Amino acid sequence: MKKMRPLLSVSLLLALLVSCNTHPSKKENDMSESRFIAEAQRNEVISMLKDSLGETAYFRIERGVRQVADLWREPDGTAGEFAEFCKRSFVADEARLDQLFHTLERNFEVFDGYFHKIDVLLKEPLQLEGEEITPVDMMFGSYDVTAHLNDDLYANKIAFITALNFPFYSLQEKTGLGEKWSRKEWAYARMGDRFTARVPATVQQNISKTITEADAYISDYNLFMGKLRNDNGEQLFPDDMKLISHWGLRDELKSNYADTVRGLEKQRMIYTVMKRIIDQTIPQQTINSDKFTWNPGTNQLFENNAEASASPEPDTRYKIFLANFHAMRQLDTYFPHYPTQLSRAFDATMEIPQKDVETLFKGLLSSPEVKEVAAFIESRLGRKLEPFDIWYNGFKARGGIPEEQLTAITSKKYPNPKALETDLPNILVKLGWKPDRAREISSLIVVDPSRGAGHAWGATMRNDIAHLRTRIGAGGMDYKGYNIAVHEFGHTVEQTITMNDVDYYVLNGVPNTAFTEAVAFLFQKRDLELLGLKNPNPEDEHYLALDNFWSSYEIMGVSLVDIRVWEWLYNHPDATPDQLKEAVITAARDVWDTYYADILGGKGETLLGIYSHMIDYPLYLPNYPMGHLIDFQIGQQVRGKNLADEMDRMYTQGRIIPQLWMKNAVGSGISIEPLLASTKAALYALKK
Structure with missing residues (x-):
């Protein structure tokens, strides 16, 4: 399941997600036509500041003035007023710069936190179990309360003060420089990420409306x-x-x-x-x-x-998908550093280049271990594999326990959301947290009955509530709901720790969504243990490796389909829903025939096109396999150690770039090699 709206500011995240049915005129949507400050005027201001402030400030002057010039529009003031603003607002003194940073950080937390609380409340009728959703519920739920915030922050010059004094660094620059940065320097760099685009409020409102409609379609x-x-x-x-x-x-x-x-x-x-x-x-x-x-x-x-x-x-499924694309395409010219949804998804949000992600996925999908694991599954099933065996889960401890037996336990233990919420501290104690700390974390998490499959929605200011949402029927929580709830609990624990215990607010969270998925997977695989059931698989370590490998094998192909479809959409921007449907089916078949047909049969199979995240959460899917890889490496790191202590150590790094986070956490970057090596070892041990 997904973690709701992670990582960036609320309004920017809405801009980076789902869809919209309207298209701004070319003039409105062309950032280059809106550029007001000429190159000569920029250079003049840069030279003036350099002459007056000295060489130590050269980089920040050069970068900051150009950032402000890119964002400045005619209504913001004349070229002379632009020059005067830069001269008056650039802060060279370190102590004053630090003071400015803390003022901005404190007030952005106020904006983010309280707007988020409003958003959560307005969307409750759409996302929680209750009466039938009305058109008015949809109107309120799709309203973006933050849509005008950025417009206002540019109008009152707060956005310009931020962009002028805190440089934006590209992913390549963060990769090259970040290892030597102090925590304060990382916090300054994240402040520099805050204002890199100027998206009109009308666009953001349209995006919010369609996000909500798409989510409602999938959830219902x-x-x-x-x-x-x-x-x-x-x-x-x-x-x-x-x-x-x-x-x-x-x-x-x-x-x-x-x-x-x-x-x-x-x-x-x-x-x-x-x-x-x-195929609809x-x-x-x-x-x-x-x-x-x-x-x-x-x-x-x-x-x-x-x-x-x-x-x-x-073709409703593909009308919504197509609307996603049109919304994301509206944003392209507003993001000079990230001019497509693909670049925003990978370079901006995941902060791992697309080519690196695809290389990891294709490396595992093409590995010889795939055929060996498939043969092992066939021997366990006693039959040839079929396409749906992509979801084989017999490596999990619960694979040998009838679901009816598990549901009998979970429905009795959790007859309603309050029962689960009351038990959260006990779950954390079982996972390694001390009782006081378990109560502290759990006090900031509430359990809600979800209309959809379930999700986690973290707070965006300290000491606010994270929401764990899952389905609980009239007869109590069935095993599926429980399994999802444990996964979502992992998300909310991460969200609570990385919001409240990271040293700088602007560094709160994790490097990307895959890192919170890793925590969720760590929790989820312990679901039977949390019920007090003995693991029936005595060679658990080996089975966990095979389970992670097969889960990665499944979702990596789905992710490649998602990527290929978005590439197709950018090459066919005027596609119809029917043409998009055929493109999805074609991409699903191509990926299947390349990596799955020889293993699972079904040449030309379309099954990889089923995932709902393709419809309601554009280009989210690659986070899942990255989460599996990260989960496995973290799992190896925490084996034999206290999970709570290791989570506190690793996750309080906050939102630095992924590869540096991993190097600090486990000693190496994200890789398929540890999983492949463990898979080989598991097959060898289990075939004895």
């Missing part, structure tokens, strides 16, 4: 599994099973490896449902409705035992 896309029928008219799933796409479907498929009677038949049915969602042949009447029974294999609908007319979902 449920299938009533008790209404599915096989060719013999048989019902395979319980009456009350309601699963969200794709997370719920995937997790149900995984759970059926423990069902030796009809598990395989259930998995094949879910697999068929997924493919119908991808799924009947619209089956989505969020229990009125009809449905045979996914034949695609027939029935009402009262009589066949009913079915109409396919009208």
